[in-house]
Amino acid sequence: MLSRVAENLYWMARYLERAEDLGRFINSATLLLLDLPLGTRCGWDILLQITGEAQRFQQHYGQPTEKAIMRFLIADSRNPSSLLSCVHQARENCRTFRDLLPGEFWERINSLFLYVQDGLEKENIAEDRRARLDFLENVIARRHALVGLLVGSMSQNSAYQFIKLGRNIERADMGSRIVDVVSAVIPPEDQGVRRTVYQSLWVGVLRAMSALEMYRQYVGVQVRSARAVEFLLRDSKCPRSVRSCLADMELALAYLPNAGIPAEALRRTRRRLDQLQLKELTPAVLHEYLDQVQKDLSMLHHTIENAYFRAREKNDPYPHPSLQRIALQA
Amino acid sequence: MQKILYAYPEGSTYDELLTAAGKPRPVARALLQHFEKLGPEALRQRQETADTAIRAMGITFTVYSEAGNIDRSWPFDIVPRTLPARQWRQIEAGLRQRLKALNHFIDDIYNEQRVLDDNVFPREVLEGSRNFRAACRGVHPRFGAWANICGSDLVRDADGTVYVLEDNLRVPSGVSYMLENRAIMKRLFPEIFAMCSILPVDDYPAQLASMLADLSPRPSDKPVIAVLTPGIYNSAYFEHSYLAQQMGAYLAEGKDFLVDSEDRVFLRTISGLLQVDVIYRRVDDDFLDPEVFREDSVIGLSGLMRAWKRGTVAIANAPGTGVADDKVVYAFVPEFIRYYLKEEPILPNVPTYLCMREADREYVLAHLDELVVKPANESGGYGMLIGPRASVEERQRFAERIREDPRNYIAQPTLSLSTAPTLIGDHLEPRHLDLRPFILQAKDSYVTTGGLTRVAMNAGSLVVNSSQGGGSKDTWIVEEDA
Numbered sequence: 171m172l173s174r175v176a177e178n179l180y181w182m183a184r185y186l187e188r189a190e191d192l193g194r195f196i197n198s199a200t201l202l203l204l205d206l207p208l209g210t211r212c213g214w215d216i217l218l219q220i221t222g223e224a225q226r227f228q229q230h231y232g233q234p235t236e237k238a239i240m241r242f243l244i245a246d247s248r249n250p251s252s253l254l255s256c257v258h259q260a261r262e263n264c265r266t267f268r269d270l271l272p273g274e275f276w277e278r279i280n281s282l283f284l285y286v287q288d289g290l291e292k293e294n295i296a297e298d299r300r301a302r303l304d305f306l307e308n309v310i311a312r313r314h315a316l317v318g319l320l321v322g323s324m325s326q327n328s329a330y331q332f333i334k335l336g337r338n339i340e341r342a343d344m345g346s347r348i349v350d351v352v353s354a355v356i357p358p359e360d361q362g363v364r365r366t367v368y369q370s371l372w373v374g375v376l377r378a379m380s381a382l383e384m385y386r387q388y389v390g391v392q393v394r395s396a397r398a399v400e401f402l403l404r405d406s407k408c409p410r411s412v413r414s415c416l417a418d419m420e421l422a423l424a425y426l427p428n429a430g431i432p433a434e435a436l437r438r439t440r441r442r443l444d445q446l447q448l449k450e451l452t453p454a455v456l457h458e459y460l461d462q463v464q465k466d467l468s469m470l471h472h473t474i475e476n477a478y479f480r481a482r483e484k485n486d487p488y489p490h491p492s493l494q495r496i497a498l499q500a
Numbered sequence: 501m502q503k504i505l506y507a508y509p510e511g512s513t514y515d516e517l518l519t520a521a522g523k524p525r526p527v528a529r530a531l532l533q534h535f536e537k538l539g540p541e542a543l544r545q546r547q548e549t550a551d552t553a554i555r556a557m558g559i560t561f562t563v564y565s566e567a568g569n570i571d572r573s574w575p576f577d578i579v580p581r582t583l584p585a586r587q588w589r590q591i592e593a594g595l596r597q598r599l600k601a602l603n604h605f606i607d608d609i610y611n612e613q614r615v616l617d618d619n620v621f622p623r624e625v626l627e628g629s630r631n632f633r634a635a636c637r638g639v640h641p642r643f644g645a646w647a648n649i650c651g652s653d654l655v656r657d658a659d660g661t662v663y664v665l666e667d668n669l670r671v672p673s674g675v676s677y678m679l680e681n682r683a684i685m686k687r688l689f690p691e692i693f694a695m696c697s698i699l700p701v702d703d704y705p706a707q708l709a710s711m712l713a714d715l716s717p718r719p720s721d722k723p724v725i726a727v728l729t730p731g732i733y734n735s736a737y738f739e740h741s742y743l744a745q746q747m748g749a750y751l752a753e754g755k756d757f758l759v760d761s762e763d764r765v766f767l768r769t770i771s772g773l774l775q776v777d778v779i780y781r782r783v784d785d786d787f788l789d790p791e792v793f794r795e796d797s798v799i800g801l802s803g804l805m806r807a808w809k810r811g812t813v814a815i816a817n818a819p820g821t822g823v824a825d826d827k828v829v830y831a832f833v834p835e836f837i838r839y840y841l842k843e844e845p846i847l848p849n850v851p852t853y854l855c856m857r858e859a860d861r862e863y864v865l866a867h868l869d870e871l872v873v874k875p876a877n878e879s880g881g882y883g884m885l886i887g888p889r890a891s892v893e894e895r896q897r898f899a900e901r902i903r904e905d906p907r908n909y910i911a912q913p914t915l916s917l918s919t920a921p922t923l924i925g926d927h928l929e930p931r932h933l934d935l936r937p938f939i940l941q942a943k944d945s946y947v948t949t950g951g952l953t954r955v956a957m958n959a960g961s962l963v964v965n966s967s968q969g970g971g972s973k974d975t976w977i978v979e980e981d982a
Contacts, residue, residue, distance in 0.1 A: 173768040174756050265732050269745050328770065427771040481768035 182263035183336030189256035191344035193306035198378035231323035298331035439466040525977040540926035575971030594847030604840035636820030648816040656918035669825040676739035697979035706744035715814035716777040723777035759803030950975035
């Protein structure tokens, strides 16, 4: 398979996953912000912190109001990570390999794009919360249909593996960002209120990752910080946990050639995932830890990029100094 | 029951399916009887089914416009164009002969240039050729075949004579529509295929693949073949992707390749670099290699010409082949056949006036209202003048252009292109058409069975190009009963 085709498949999957996760996150944050008690220092700008787009937002907008942030995150084509941009880029990537996927896939991704475009024109998504909830839920449902189509009707060939890699690395990254909400919120001093706030926060996070029901089944009805972190990041019973995503990626790599270096980067990421001591968990420790997970995922991305998308002549130097280290270890 | 041919006029020109008396020709008899039996409503439904199938199969070409690029389905007419097999065999032999002579000419022009020394072809024409590539001098492609894939346009005049109108030797397109049109017709009218003996067309991708494999410089069972496409915004991208898929070849863009220090060409794949043996390029010479041709090309690959000249990779069609894709050169093809092959041409050229010749030019300028004037180097039906239909101002403008640059213009009598019945609403009307067969040449030569019939969908129009209101039909070469 050509490197360019593999790269387009991988990024299409990343963009689609990002669009879905953004939709989940915005919906869950909208519900969550309504629940938080007065006195909690948390506003809509938390959405910018978590998506890492605060700086770009400031270039184009003034006050971080709900309206401005929603427009920026959902409908602004100047923001390459906005929902509109993600769906658009996924569709453009898909053009180049239509013949590798089941026939209806192109039609459906095209119709998803048109739905997003029309919806943003017709509805006041930025201000009308009810319209926004509906719109985002529909985007998520349509995206599920796309994944279902691939799972149900695509051979598990190389093309499939690149889609799987893209989907899971993005899901792990977005998941770790969503969990980070908890460390970004500063609750009031009062111990009792604090507990309620964290309770609501974790429920919100679990909901954003469609994990609330599974958490209740496997962990319990009471939502506690340490156990939620464990479940959302490290439990393979949670399908969107970082560990589950890594496991899926490991299977994909096992199918592909030249997987030595990415597989080593993957093992390193997993080892680091295991190192967190849950006993002394403070928001600051959690944040630092999640930051490291994201860095590891970014390194993993670079190893995939170098192994598959940047075929070089034998004597070319390895492009990224820290990748040389991994290359030596592998 | 209403007749579907009720509005069909008595023959003012040659009709492919009906005689001058309005009776079906023998090869079309079963077909037209069957269509009458089906009736207008059933035909309309099948036309709709065809349109839906085309959209669903994603058979599109891209139209460039200010509003962005749109994928558009090419109109397809469900009434096929028929030709008797016996007549076709003659045409086929003529096409093989022509391409053989053209390849002799190209090989000669880039090497000994005997044709110039023997005064068969004027040196000044070559010197004025925009598509002669000095960089190709001294190269010997395998089998002396430079043009490996040729699409020649055939037209039929009122008296029934089939002429070659032009030879497309650069990157001819359309063959995928020929294949898809047949696939659709078999789905729509399986019963007719059972009734008459219609020769199959679908071995083209296999023939193309084996021709390309023959060009490989590395002897191996399975040479690596890549189709070089300019990318998704090219109007023929659908075809590039279709052929690559059918041949099991890589569909690659310029940036997917690299040329190493030993002038070998590689593809960047997920398993590392893969050496390429044969490139079926669908990119024009100008954009093929920025080291040699246009420096600003982003769709070619740097170093490709080095590799080709060193013989590590084969390119089809070879660079420089366009020298023979010139309407002035076209006028000399019958001479080439006599000169190189010592044979008489089987297929005639349309009589052609070369404006570079003074006597011809004077004649053309005096008869602009009767002639079709064409620039030597354009394709797609652009930049031509159809004298009888042009306004006085248009003719004046053309006269000026011809005087300014006579080398670049040729003129031909206006042929009354043949017609075939075409479904318009609930009945059949005549529409003008041409035929583009595809000819392959390397170790052996091959001609598609029939080719792509292009039809001008507007009443009376003679322009069949997809970019200008043309559509297409399936082409049936029919074996007559003995």
